[in-house]
Amino acid sequence: MxxxxxxxxxxxxxxxxxxxxxxxxxxxxxxxxxxxxxxxxxxxxxxxxxxxxxxxxxxxQKPKVKDVKRGTEIVINKDGSTTSSTTMQMTSEQAKDPEFVLRAHGFNPDDWDIVSARNNFWQQNSVENGLIDLYQSKITVKPKVDNDIKRAVKVLTRDIKPLKVKHSLDSSRKRNLVIPITDNHWGITHLSDVQDKLSELLDIIKQGYGTIVIEMIGDMLHSDKINSTETVSGTVLEDVDMPKAIDEAMQFTEAIVVTALENANTVMIKSVGGNHDFDISYMFMIWIKERFKQAQVDVNNRYRTAYLLGHVLISIQHGNVNRKNPAQILANECRHLWGIATTTEIHSGHLHFDKTEDQNGVVFRQFSTPKPSDDWETMNGFVGSNKLMYALEYSDDRLKVEHFI
Missing domain, CATH: 1.10.10 (Arc Repressor Mutant, subunit A)
Structure with missing residues (x-):
């Protein structure tokens, strides 16, 4: 050299x-x-x-350093929080200002809350600015809860006034229609994924029926929380936009219920919660009851329920519990209905594939889902099931037509 x-x-x-x-x-x-x-x-x-x-x-004098723009290390944590570490120039007062610290790390204070913050201070000479205060700053932040909750509340309450549908009786409508809706997982599923299926279902409804029963069999929504994506038991899932999911679930449900009210003498809506959305689906059913006063809406927090359609006894349950002896449990819990019925069926979902089985005269119908495969299903290879919706036509005493949509 x-x-x-x-x-x-x-x-x-x-x-x-x-x-x-x-x-x-x-x-x-x-x-x-x-x-x-x-x-x-x-x-x-x-x-x-x-x-x-x-x-x-x-x-x-202390060594002088060149003022340069320093990098920021960003770590996304499993619990949904984000940790940011960087070196910055600020005063002691600014170090105590959460909004300043958030902005210095590149976070909008309107959208993020500080979970924890640590700022280590020292002084150093700078070529341009002389003696300056520097901080090694590390913060952990989470998205603001209020923003997501306010968005969700706004979506759920924007049209809370009852919807009046032109509803007429027609004695020529003899058959009944059952529409099982299970495992839509709105948030993973979007309206664009099921638009064609919804149109086909509405065309079937328009044929006209004596009674239409809409069965909400659980996991309509992918998450049981708004500001994070988790099941009711706390299992962390891939992130989805829950306010948007609720909005699309409302649009989908309203299209079906309105068309049913226009083309049936009686509309019944039955529901049970799922392992993903047990709590939030209860709130969703309250919205349905307030929105569609002309329908007979069953709001409950049970794991299973049953109803009589003519002489057909149908029990609905999500399918994640009561799997050993569901027929025996149904007979014990609904003895009066069991004695009236000439046909007994149990409708469930949960496992995302289609299966029908007759066990000693009780027909078990496990329905598939129209949802696209999510990352977990793709990773584990659970991608072979048919992506279906269903509509079942019944006479007074048995199933007559099964529509695979």
């Missing part, structure tokens, strides 16, 4: 390149390209930091 005395022009050029954000090795390389001289990377770094090229310099 050639020892040399740098000219003022060379020193100014090094400072200029450093201001452009180039690292010491890149500054040394650029100087070589321009002057054809090997500038020591170490000496370049020393000059940028202290303003001197000699390794024997023992100035009394």
């Amino acid at each position: 050639i020892r040399l005395n740098w000219t003022d022009k060379q020193k100014n050029r090094i400072i200029e390149l450093s201001k452009q954000g180039l690292s010491s090795p890149k500054v040394a390389q650029q100087m070589f390209d321009e002057y054809g001289i090997n500038f020591s990377k170490r000496t370049v770094a020393r000059f940028i930091a202290t303003g001197h090229t000699s390794s024997h310099y023992k100035g009394k």
Whole structure:
């Protein structure tokens, strides 16, 4: 390495390149390209930091450093929080201001809350600004809960006034229609995914029926929470936009219920919760009851329920519990209905594939789901089931037509 005395022009050029954000090795390389001289990377770094090229310099003042824009390390945690670490210049008062700290880390205070913050302070000389206060700042933040909840409440209450549908009786409507809706997982599923199926279902409804029963068999919504994506038991799921999911679930439900009210003498809506949405589905059913006063809406927090359609006894349950002896439980819990019925069926979902089985005269119908495969299903290879919706036509005493949509 050639020892040399740098000219003022060379020193100014090094400072200029450093201001452009180039690292010491890149500054040394650029100087070589321009002057054809090997500038020591170490000496370049020393000059940028202290303003001197000699390794024997023992100035009394603290080493001067070049003001450069420092990087930020971002870590996304499993619990949905985000940790940000960076070095920044601020005053002690600014370090106590949550909004300033959030903005300094690149977070909008309107959308994020600080969970924890730690700012380590020291002072250092700067080439441009002299003695400055620096902080090694580390914060953990979470999305604001209020924003998502307010959005969800706004969606749920925007049309809370009852919807009046032109509803007429027609004695020629003899058959009944059952529409099982299970495992839609709104948030993973979007309206665009089921638009064609919904149109086909509405065409079937328009044929006209004596009674239409809409069965809400659980997991309509992917998450049981608004500001995070979790099942009712707390299992963390891939993130979805829950306010949007609720909005699309409302549009989907309203299209079916309104068309049913226009084309049936009686509309019944039965429900049970799922393992994903047991709590929030209860709230959703309250909205349905308030919105559609002309329908007979069953709001409950049970794991199973049953009803009589002519002489057909139908029990609905999500399918994640009561799997050992559901027929025996039905007979015990609904003895009066069991004695009246000539046909007994149990409708469920949960496992996302279609299956029908006759066990000693009790027909078990397990319905598939129209939802696209999510990341977990794709990872585990659960992608082979048919993506179906259903409509079942019954006479007074048995199933007559099964529509696969």
